[in-house]
Amino acid sequence: MSTPDELESQFAQWRQYLQKRPELRKADADELEDHLRGSVDELVGAGLRADEAFLVAVKRMGSLDDLSREFAREHSERLWKQLVLTGEPDGAVASRSRRDLIAMIVCAAGAALSIKVPALFGMDLEHDMSFYGPNLGLFVLPWLAGFLAWRRGAPKPLIGALAGLFVLGAVAANVFPLGDQSQTLVLTTIHLPIALWFAVGLSYVSDEPRSPRRRMDFIRFTGEWFVYCVLIGLGGIVLIAFTFGTFKAIGIVPETFVGQWLVPCGASAAVVVAGWLVEAKQSVVENIAPVLTRLFTPLFALGLLAFLVAVGVNGAGIDIERDALILFDLLLVVVLALLLYSISARDPLGPPTLFDTLQLALVVSALAIDVLVLLEIVGRISDFGTSANKAAALGENVILLANLAWAAWLTLGLVRRRKPFAAVESWQTTYLPVFAAWAWLVVLVFPPLFSFQ
């Protein structure tokens, strides 16, 4: 015969199992415990002894694995990196991570070797930038996309689509007669890697391309990947410094080795390795990108507001050179990145906070700057006629304007508690294909449109 105390200790034990799972927060555990107690009460009422009732009730609740997997699907922001979406039992995890490691090494080696293939045909990084520039993404990103697609067990049609996109990119970079000094060469060099990055995104979300949550995961992935790349790059600089220093001490200058092999091969491999690190969550940096956005959102908001005040005091629009115009475009992209990452890191159920208001200030000031930049570009186009560069800048600013304007409207709704956070989130995930489409448009349509100038 069990006493109430024994029953309580069983609940406590069950509770401990529950709390070991990172998918479940304390409030979820409370909710589920209440559920279990309801179930036990009913069974006791039906005539079972307390300990029997407990066993039956736990059994009815089903396996904790299944339960946490469902929670993980809904709350992917809590542990997006550990998502057990492949549905493997615990025992398979170890062999899985070993296979991941091998696949990563193969892909990283592939990327490192790819970048040296043109050298077989007598090209080198220093003298053939007009070849390497637009092709850079094509050497490396297919390997990263391949690794992700392999890891997800991507369906065949998707692999076909990926292959098609990379071939399309290769055609745009090499079949078009882009002049060595042309604007379209520069545009392709900038936009093709971005366009291909969205192909990587496609392989990342391969199980559910339409799911907003998976797209949000890809935004997180991009942020973490970037941070890992920077860290690996820093380590690389230290390695190069030591290689140089030590070999010089014995009278050998390893300039060719470092410049021709270590840097290009290392950087290509790092792209894949960083992707693997994010996937395998060997977390030296646990979700560092969201932390950085928390730090920099207020600072950027302040900076932008100060700039706007200065523009107002000066009374003149921004009348500047082309290079500075590009700087403003980059600034807007950084603001958008900050916005995306803070969205990806936010607790979707949390009430609006001061940070959301700050974010609104950031978006609104970016919007104002975007309008100023747009006016300037339109002015230049009407003064000097259009060119590939100006058309690309115009398009990018219009796309950003639309995104920021609606984001500002939704964030305002969030701050005033009129709209749920999900609206802000789903606007950004829905908008991702627009960026991808634009990048591909610049790569595929701009060169012929501006007769490869």
Place this chain on the structure above:
Amino acid sequence: MKVTKDLVAASATPMVLGILAEEDSYGYAILRRINELSAGELDWTEGLLYPLLHRLERLGHVKSSWQSVAGERRRKYYSVTDTGLAELAEQRRQWATVVDTLKQIWTGPGDAGLAIAGGLA
């Protein structure tokens, strides 16, 4: 007979919103009510119900709060919001279309399903 997983998943949202539109409720009670109304044919798991409730909350269709009703444990109660009611109305409209269509197909002239059912009876 058990209802297939796809059908359960598709009908879960309007059922939960409908129950909450009657009165505020909590997880276990919702599960019991579904079980009763379907005479045990709809057997929802906790892994279906709680993530669904949390998703509806994220979308702003329901709100939750921990409440202590006299004589009971502290519980997480859910209540439907205005957007939740709008969503429910929309889902009802869609379900009505589906059900009407099925009815017409199944009770039309020369209905095969009816013949089989008749044969069994």
